[in-house]
Amino acid sequence: MGNRLRTIHDKQAQAAAAAGQLRRGPVRARPHLGDADKAIARDELRRILEHAARLASHEARRGLRGPRTRDLLLLELLASTGLRASEAARLEVRDVVLEGEPYVRVRGGKKRRPAQVDTVPLTQRLARELASWCRGLEPRAPLFGHAGDAAAPIDRRAVWAIVKRYLRAVGARAVLNVHSLRHRFLTDLASAAGANPFDVAKLGRLRRMDTVLEYFGASQTRAAVEALPLPWPARRTAPYRRRK
Numbered sequence: 001m002g003n004r005l006r007t008i009h010d011k012q013a014q015a016a017a018a019a020g021q022l023r024r025g026p027v028r029a030r031p032h033l034g035d036a037d038k039a040i041a042r043d044e045l046r047r048i049l050e051h052a053a054r055l056a057s058h059e060a061r062r063g064l065r066g067p068r069t070r071d072l073l074l075l076e077l078l079a080s081t082g083l084r085a086s087e088a089a090r091l092e093v094r095d096v097v098l099e100g101e102p103y104v105r106v107r108g109g110k111k112r113r114p115a116q117v118d119t120v121p122l123t124q125r126l127a128r129e130l131a132s133w134c135r136g137l138e139p140r141a142p143l144f145g146h147a148g149d150a151a152a153p154i155d156r157r158a159v160w161a162i163v164k165r166y167l168r169a170v171g172a173r174a175v176l177n178v179h180s181l182r183h184r185f186l187t188d189l190a191s192a193a194g195a196n197p198f199d200v201a202k203l204g205r206l207r208r209m210d211t212v213l214e215y216f217g218a219s220q221t222r223a224a225v226e227a228l229p230l231p232w233p234a235r236r237t238a239p240y241r242r243r244k
Helices: 002-018 042-061 067-081 085-089 124-134 156-169 178-191 197-203 209-226
Strands: 103-107 117-121
Touching (some): 042 178, 067 124, 117 197, 178 197
16 A cells, blocks of 8 residues: 555656646745744834935825825824734725724724624824825725726725835835734733733734734843843953954
């Protein structure tokens, strides 16, 4: 039986090789990244937002509602709310509520039915920018449409491509993607003064409490390391010289 299975496997491998389906060279496993690698650094986030703002300013001077302005609003929304790419792509104009305390309605979400709606608060600054962006648009219109057809909503892959393009433009780390903005938001939220797991779970639309506690554990570990009373030696100010 063992020889027969080995013969079948060899024939399948030969057929796959003839069809060009086998990769040449060693197969490299995907690197396992820790929380610090997954989250975008604050300096990297600042650089992509500044780059997007410079590009959007050219459209603003001409009074255009163009793709660069859309990209800037999308990046600011992802960074300040921790929305997933699919959640941001599904947003419609009617989901932006600006009366009173501004917020966005997030319909569906990861492993959630479309009928389930969560509310995510907006900063006052972003609310003013979204109010200007939504002016004159139909309530059922997509909040972020395609560059060539604003009435056609972008999808999850388009959101990933937009964020990745700006990350490459500023020379950010290659491992970063749109989900890195969400990791940054949740990490900062967990490390904020007075934060509790229930707030992180609600604002992040997280259903598993062990995922919430991972963010708290990472932030508390960093704080504990920084607070260690280690007997640091005095640093020498003279430059090091190589022994001959």
